[in-house]
Amino acid sequence: MKKLPDRLRPGLPRSVHAPAAVVLVAGALLSLVLGTVVQAAQRRSADAAIDRRAVSAQATASAELQRYVDALRMTADDLAAGPDPTRAGFEEATRPLEYMRLRGATSIMFIASVPTGGVAEAQRLWRSRGATGLELTPAAGHDEQLFVVLRRPLEDASPSPLGVNVAPVAEPAGALRRSRATGAPAVSDPYVLLRDRTLPKARQRLSFVLAAPVTATGGEQAGQLRGWVVIGVRGADFLASTVSWAQRSDLHLTLEADGTEVVRLGREHEGMPYRQVSVPVADRRWRLTVGTELATLTGGGAHLGAVMTTAGLLVTLLLAVLVNVLAGARARAHAQVEAATAELRRTEAEARHQAALLTTVLDTIGDGVAVVDETGRFLLHNPAATAIAGTPDDMEDPADWQSHFGIFTPGGDPFPTARLPMVRALAGRSSDQTPMVIRGPARSEGTVVSVSARPLELPGGRRGAVAVFHDVTERTRAEERVRSSEERLQLLLDGARDHAIVMLDTEGVVRSWSANARRLTGYAEEEIVGRGAEVLFIPEDIVAGEPRRLVREAAATGRAEFEGPRVRRDGTRFWAHCILSAVRHADGSLRGFVMVTRDNSERRQAAQAIEELNADLRRLNAELGRRVAERTAQLQEQAERLRHANAELEAFSYSVSHDLRAPLRSVDGFAKMLMLDHSGTLDESGRRYLNKIRDGAQRMGQLIDGLLAFSRLQRQSMAFRPVAMDELVAEAWRDLAAERADRDVTLTVGDLPAAHADPGLMRHVLTNLLGNAVKYTRGREGARVRVDAVTGPGGRVVYRVADNGVGFDMRYAGKLFQVFQRLHRAEDYEGTGIGLALAARVVRRHGGRIWAEAVPGEGATFSFSLHPDSDDLPTTEEPAHDAAA
Template identity: 30%
Template sequence: MSVPQSYDVSLLDDERYRLLVDSITDYAIYMLDPEGKIASWNPGAQRFKGYEAWEILGEHFSRFYTPEDRLARAPEHALRMAATEGRFEREGWRVRKDGSRFWAHVIIDPIWSRSGELLGFAKVTRDLTERKRAEAELRLSEEKFQILVQGVTDYALYMLDPDGRVSNWNSGAARIKGYTADEIVGKHFSQFYTPEDRERGEPNRSLETARREGRFEREAWRQRKDGTRFWAHVIIDAIRNEDGTLIGFAKITRDITEKVEAQKALTQAREELFQSQKMEAIGQLTGGVAHDFNNLLMAVLGSLEILKKRLPDDPALTPLLDNAIQGAERGAALTQRMLAFSRRQELNMQAINVPALVSGMMDFVQRSLSASASVETRFAKNLPHVTSDPVQLETAVLNLVVNARDAMAGGGTIVISAEEYFADKNVERLKPGRYVRLAVADSGEGMDEETLIRATTPFFTTKGVGKGTGLGLSMVQGLTEQSGGKLDIQSQKGKGTTVSLYLPAADANDCPQSSEQTMPSPAATPIGRLTILAVDDDALVLMNTTLMLEDLGHTVIEAYSGTDALKELRSGAHDIDLVITDHSMPRMTGSELAAVIREERPGLPVVLATGYAELPTGGDNRLPRLPKPFSQNQLEEIIATVLAGGR
């Protein structure tokens, strides 16, 4: 009997189906009977569930479920849902033969006979563990990223849609810009810009640059919710998908106001340091030039004095000599200003009664003023004395009065005032303590900010050519700071100027009286012929000193250095009565020479000839000084004073 053709085809289809199912290894495909027992098993099921066919056929499929799912009767629920709904699909944890778990995607379909009888279930399971792990890692990464973004408080990090509306908002943005996420998400980012930037179209220009070039970066002013402004560093990056379509912008904003202010402060500090170094260099240069110039003036003035004495009284020559002497004296006055600026001028520090000092010079002050200018004095009662050099302080006040006069072209009133001032904490160039504020105020044209900054700069002047040296205020500042105080200038254009000298209150214990008050009058002690050792490394100065001393009738032994002077003293060839030595000499200064002489010849008087106080630390500041350039009269007076003090 032959087999029907339809039967052959059916067997062939079944065989093909079996081969297809058995060749699938990425899916577990097997059959369940109506009670859930396993009726077939393919290689894919064997591969990732771990059971051979003979081990699992006839067993209930619930053994693939976790204990907690079995306890919840999940297997029965799955079959019931498949039977009633026609399909069951879910993802969940499943258990392999070795007890390990995997994440499975499960589909259960019911199988019905033609008569509607439930024959069983077709079950397809796929191992999605790797995908599950990748999704978990991605989710964890996204969560970490969100935590990171939200945790950043120094930067505003947020997204914009292609039109520039805010789509998310981190805590840094809330802190810096002042808006909460509810207030700003959905709003256009242009509201962070200043009104003037919005008028210029800056928001749209920045987005267009980012859209065209992929990135926009700039620093500019931005505005917070409360209207205050901050200096921002802004970056906008264009975000595109895989096909290049723009999906929005990533925006990063940082408030760098403090950084910019710190940079400005650093720049200002550097400029101030540079200015300080420059002024120190100018001071050193000025002091050195003034010292050398004093030596030259010493030779000129001394020689002119001797020449005037020795020449006959000739009406044609005498005015020329007087004019030359006057010019050299003006040069000496200029060097005094230069030395005062460089704070290398020798000061005769005394306790000064400021009202008495100003009152004593009022006649001279009045003669210095024009007919349209007047001067008033206003002094507080019971002012303490101040510590300074009275002669230099008079000169400083006169300088300020003359400056005030020149500032009032149409006339006006100059007010000289003094009051007590207490510095209870460190302020610029002024230590805590008790001071007297001596001020000269005018109602003149005043100074603009640029002029005020440069007012004390040496050689800077607003006066015409030949009307000012530019050293007046520099000299006043040098004197004030050398006295332990400070100079302050307050001025506004069109509202006048007030220059204040803060001078430390005098302490009687720290302020010795001047030598003129403690030594006998030179006239009371006649001077005979002396043998004087003159020491100076400048040949012109030494020759000039020798001429003046010899003209006074003294015998002079010359030495060009401290070492030469000691050799002369130790030789005993001459009975030396007095040593006059320059202070600033190489290898051995005049003060060092005086210290050796004090050790070897204690009774021998020494006079220092110097243009400024530059004794080394530990030097004897009580040594008598002869300021350069000195005249023959000054030379004679210091000799008489020193010898009278010695006796």
């Protein structure tokens, strides 16, 4: 600003300074208020950030602890369903835990309760069950001794010997007694392991145990306590691996159980904010404290309020000076005009700089950008758009865009001109992520792009449109490869009932060995894991390089097959059919192979036997009876082997379903964190996609829970006794009180004869049928449910559950009792499609049948009989009515 001439400086009236004073006072007040508001907003942002971190840590720790409890419950169920525990049975039941990566878990143990006077007898008993060298020593002053009689190390390289008596140790003994009283898993108070108490105080770390009772479920011992399954966990190792991001120097975590500190991670700092959350652990709730550096939180360490206040005061002071100058004299006004002219030049230079920057950005980004006017003439398109279009020539007529640029739908049809995103944008309608394929002479295979377009207001009141083209070819092909891999894996699992499944690494070395593989080849898992798969090939094929050829072919094409002789451990040969499938990572890189082998020896022998039988039949008709008997015996033996293979596959499916729940919880948890942290930066479409991800993960979790129940039901033993069906109906109706809340539902129970059945399983059937009746009468005024029984031919009892609900079309009744099959939309009626399948399986295990009859809009009746030999009830030849089909 130019200096005023001396002749203009004196003689200014005092009123000239009044506007500057008003500006100064008002600006100062406004700056103080604005700084206070911004400071408060920063504090709220920091509080929200620490809350999100606490919720994230709580969700992660809860999900991981629940996985430990699920593993414990699964092992207890396996030991409860079988005979008395032995060392071999315990090893088999706990084998899946080696692959579940239970970080911090030292070992899993079986603890037996022994009265003080029966220690010697218990020692002989458990030695006979495989606990070789077991030595039991009673503790004085305890009527009940609690001995570790079986143990499998998990992450403990040097486990303590068998025979440890935990009765004198209050913490684990208390957890055992609580789990026995409640019949559910329990967690102990934290304590120092007996083996660690000899270490220096600084090296001692707190641990805890999870215990679940093993109660016999069948036979004469039903309801009797066999002992406890116990998992020992080191608190520090567990939390460090579960919340791995807690190792950052700005974060502090503390896990406490009833006031006792289990583990502390990270360093505490002065002024660090904390949040405390509750974490469920079996039958207790522990407290997790999360602290973080204030400076690392959004708005936590900044002093934006003070900065804005200071800046506001400075701006106010400048405005006051400016007003004072403008109110001064004509010379000051002239100087201000010159300053404004200089500012205009600077603004013009900045505008040119911004235009150059925009041009540079458009030239360097990978997405294509194009702008057209109302006639379709291209005003702008960047190099990426030209590369995606495959031609540098423009076409001004929108009607010729499809043929000129070669635009097709993903299905291969020409893309309709009226639906082109740019055409829709010219008509005033926006488009988001429209998929299309651009195929031209330079791109015969086609480029898959996702196009978003918006209307655009051009200078002079003209209309136009802008479109962004994103090349998604590689992503689409990767998704197709993933879907192809999933389909192949599903086919592999569906056909695994009588197959041996082996996992190989990228070099063809065995990494996983199934029970069927051991039965088929004679090699135990510890003998074969780590060795090359060529050990199963005959010498002639090894010399010919057949094993390496299969690996190369599978790696190149994704699949390779082999049929021919294989060799067992004892040197005998069998005729095998082998499929080697490649397993790939999400990025397409090779992860390993799955080898499925089937013994076709019997099939070949059967074919040869049939040929010989047909030849001999014409000559030796008298030998027909003997040969038929021999063949029948062979088929019975083969059926028995198939039954064992089916049982092993069911156990495998149970384990796979169980391991899927942990990553699903992670998907749901991280989607929730993404919604909390970034919902403000996402548009409505992004938030809707996140909600769909969470809904899908939660529904998948429900389906997996149903599959676990479906698998567990097949293994559950049955205890038949006389059952009062009317009492079971009353108990099931009480269980459905929450579903009937605020509804007018009338239950009528007729005369129900007693049944000879398993009471627990039969209650499950009635609960499912009554629950369906309550659910599908929703929306009915005066909903009615009736349970009665009729006597069929031969004096057989048929139980019926009828309702006046929505009913269903009898053409689709065959789907009712199949897993995941539903006749109504999921958004209208909740459910997983497993309840009726479970009910049908229970009825079949009782030797009976279940069927349904309905009229759309008038209701449905479900009937079942517990007698297997009825000639007048629906049979397996009537799949539309009978679940036995």
